[in-house]
Amino acid sequence: MIDFVAKYWETLPDRQALSDCKPGFIWDLVPKEPPKSPESWDKIFADIEKVVLENNTHWHHPHFFAYFATACSYPSIMGDILSGGIASIGFSWKSSPSMTELEMACVDWVAQSIGLPNLFLNSDEGPGGGMIQSTASDATYVAILSARARAVANYKASSKVAWLYSTVSKALPKFSLKEVLKTKPTEYAVDEEDPIITFENHDASVIAKLVAYCSDQVHSSVDKGIMLAGVKMRKLKSVVGGPLNNYFVEPARLEAAIKEDRSRGFIPFIYVATVGTTNTCGVEMLRPIGEICNRENMWLHVDSAYAGSFALCPEYRYLIDGVELADSFNFNPHKAMQINFDCSPMWFKDIKEATCYFNVDAEYLKHEHQAVAADYRHLQIALGRRFRSLKIWFVFRALGIEYIQGTLRERVKLGDEFAELIEKDDDFELFVPAHVGLVCFRHKSDNETNDKLVAVINNDHRIHIVPGKVHGTLFLRLAICSLSTTSKDIHYAYKVIKECLSKVLQAKNN
Ligand code: PLP
Numbered sequence: 001m002i003d004f005v006a007k008y009w010e011t012l013p014d015r016q017a018l019s020d021c022k023p024g025f026i027w028d029l030v031p032k033e034p035p036k037s038p039e040s041w042d043k044i045f046a047d048i049e050k051v052v053l054e055n056n057t058h059w060h061h062p063h064f065f066a067y068f069a070t071a072c073s074y075p076s077i078m079g080d081i082l083s084g085g086i087a088s089i090g091f092s093w094k095s096s097p098s099m100t101e102l103e104m105a106c107v108d109w110v111a112q113s114i115g116l117p118n119l120f121l122n123s124d125e126g127p128g129g130g131m132i133q134s135t136a137s138d139a140t141y142v143a144i145l146s147a148r149a150r151a152v153a154n155y156k157a158s159s160k161v162a163w164l165y166s167t168v169s170k171a172l173p174k175f176s177l178k179e180v181l182k183t184k185p186t187e188y189a190v191d192e193e194d195p196i197i198t199f200e201n202h203d204a205s206v207i208a209k210l211v212a213y214c215s216d217q218v219h220s221s222v223d224k225g226i227m228l229a230g231v232k233m234r235k236l237k238s239v240v241g242g243p244l245n246n247y248f249v250e251p252a253r254l255e256a257a258i259k260e261d262r263s264r265g266f267i268p269f270i271y272v273a274t275v276g277t278t279n280t281c282g283v284e285m286l287r288p289i290g291e292i293c294n295r296e297n298m299w300l301h302v303d304s305a306y307a308g309s310f311a312l313c314p315e316y317r318y319l320i321d322g323v324e325l326a327d328s329f330n331f332n333p334h335k336a337m338q339i340n341f342d343c344s345p346m347w348f349k350d351i352k353e354a355t356c357y358f359n360v361d362a363e364y365l366k367h368e369h370q371a372v373a374a375d376y377r378h379l380q381i382a383l384g385r386r387f388r389s390l391k392i393w394f395v396f397r398a399l400g401i402e403y404i405q406g407t408l409r410e411r412v413k414l415g416d417e418f419a420e421l422i423e424k425d426d427d428f429e430l431f432v433p434a435h436v437g438l439v440c441f442r443h444k445s446d447n448e449t450n451d452k453l454v455a456v457i458n459n460d461h462r463i464h465i466v467p468g469k470v471h472g473t474l475f476l477r478l479a480i481c482s483l484s485t486t487s488k489d490i491h492y493a494y495k496v497i498k499e500c501l502s503k504v505l506q507a508k509n510n
Contacts, residue, residue, distance in 0.1 A: 017061040017464045060482045062489040063463040068306040069481040073338040075398035079391030089384040093373035099387045106392035107345045114311035117324045120347040129351035131376045132388045136305035137221035139330035139346040144225045147299030149201040149357035151269035201357050211266045215249040217277040246432045247282035270299040275319050276307025279468040281435040290325025302329045309336035310436045313405045338404050339391045411437035411480040421494045437480040447474040456500040463493050
């Protein structure tokens with residue numbers, strides 16, 4: 001299988017980025033009923049090309065320019081092999097001590113390498129710390145639920161309890177579960193044997209008052225997180241401008257919304273800021289937004305799924321300026337940091353606070369070290385978790401930070417090169433300036449032409465891109481995704497786009 005994967009990579013450019021398959025293709029290739037007796041590995045192996053590869057989208061093809069990049073490297077693949085090979089489950093320290101502690105060390109490595117302040121480190125004496133979520137969507141959801149629990153706890157608690165927590169908190173070990181915050185079930189004795197239970201920090205009567213805020217440019221995962229959390233959401237209209245000439249929310253707009261909502265009797269409880277929006281790679285102003293959140297007693301979560309990796313290079317540290325004001329921060333090394341999906345570290349300013357809100361301590365999960373050891377099950381939806389830190393450990397050691405910085409700079413260079421072609425072209429215009437490997441551009445005419453152009457490009461199958469839409473204007477996004485994409489491929493993409501445009505304009509004129 002390793003040889004097969006190596007060959008796949010070597011011959012990837014000979015394939016087509018997008019497959020010609022149609023929905024339902026599987027029923028011609030795979031029997032509807034499971035096998036009754038074992039088949040030979042040779043027979044199974046022989047089906048891989050036909051079933052899996054011929055009918056897949058090749059994310060690492062040099063002509064794949066859709067969505068955002070997904071990362072891959074040989075050391076990372078080795079991490080996944082070892083994780084699958086030893087097949088341990090790490091829901092608690094006891095269930096997998098090395099999984100838990102290597103994760104603590106590796107998220108600290110990542111934090112230091114992108115310039116996160118020490119207050120987020122597991123090795124720091126303070127209450128901050130990090131762990132690895134599966135995806136940015138999970139991180140956002142956990143942040144929303146943590147913020148929700150904090151808001152409910154604050155609403156219910158007397159100022160005395162809040163004072164007690166802040167006083168005792170520093171004196172206790174990092175992972176100790178604080179009795180003052182630990183979610184306790186309240187039983188209603190309608191039926192003595194099967195009472196109705198509500199968890200006090202997740203009380204629906206208070207949740208109904210809560211309002212979350214974010215930009216109108218957030219990823220769809222924020223909408224989903226809010227939906228699942230059952231809270232109200234206010235999306236604030238972004239404006240174009242600032243040093244990047246890209247989309248962001250003006251802090252005054254957030255302040256006005258908070259004031260308005262408080263006067264209506266609602267409780268503002270979280271702002272989800274995006275550093276590197278999916279549409280245009282716009283960046284929120286973390287410092288002024290953070291100051292407002294801190295002042296208003298609101299949780300600030302920072303979703304930097306794609307762009308966060310670029311903070312590995314000192315010249316892109318502007319991305320996380322003000323991050324020390326955030327309660328939680330997350331990005332996906334599985335997008336641009338050579339680490340295969342899934343690997344989405346999340347850092348908390350107070351990791352034990354969130355731990356307390358979701359603590360469900362069944363008898364069979366308890367262990368003798370839980371007062372002082374990290375049990376990451378409390379900070380995610382699922383109980384079980386994989387040995388994801390192996391990928392960070394191998395990649396950082398085998399490739400080194402300087403090499404990864406080089407790949408990030410190459411992505412930016414190629415994006416800028418494509419943006420230059422667009423700028424020189426009379427048919428097209430940049431929608432916003434290219435930013436860290438994402439180029440947003442459009443035909444100068446109207447949405448209809450741009451919509452048709454995207455369809456013709458993707459039906460042509462030589463390259464793959466996806467569109468974006470901001471405030472009603474449709475544009476094309478070209479993201480530098482594959483590490484095997486070169487300047488030649490950028491010029492090829494430009495040529496294909498021009499040919500497809502000719503087809504669209506010809507059809508329009510006929
Ligand atoms: N947030 C942003 C800004 C993104 O761009 C993306 C994906 O591209 C996500 C969240 C979702 O990432 P994941 O697939 O890790 O949930």
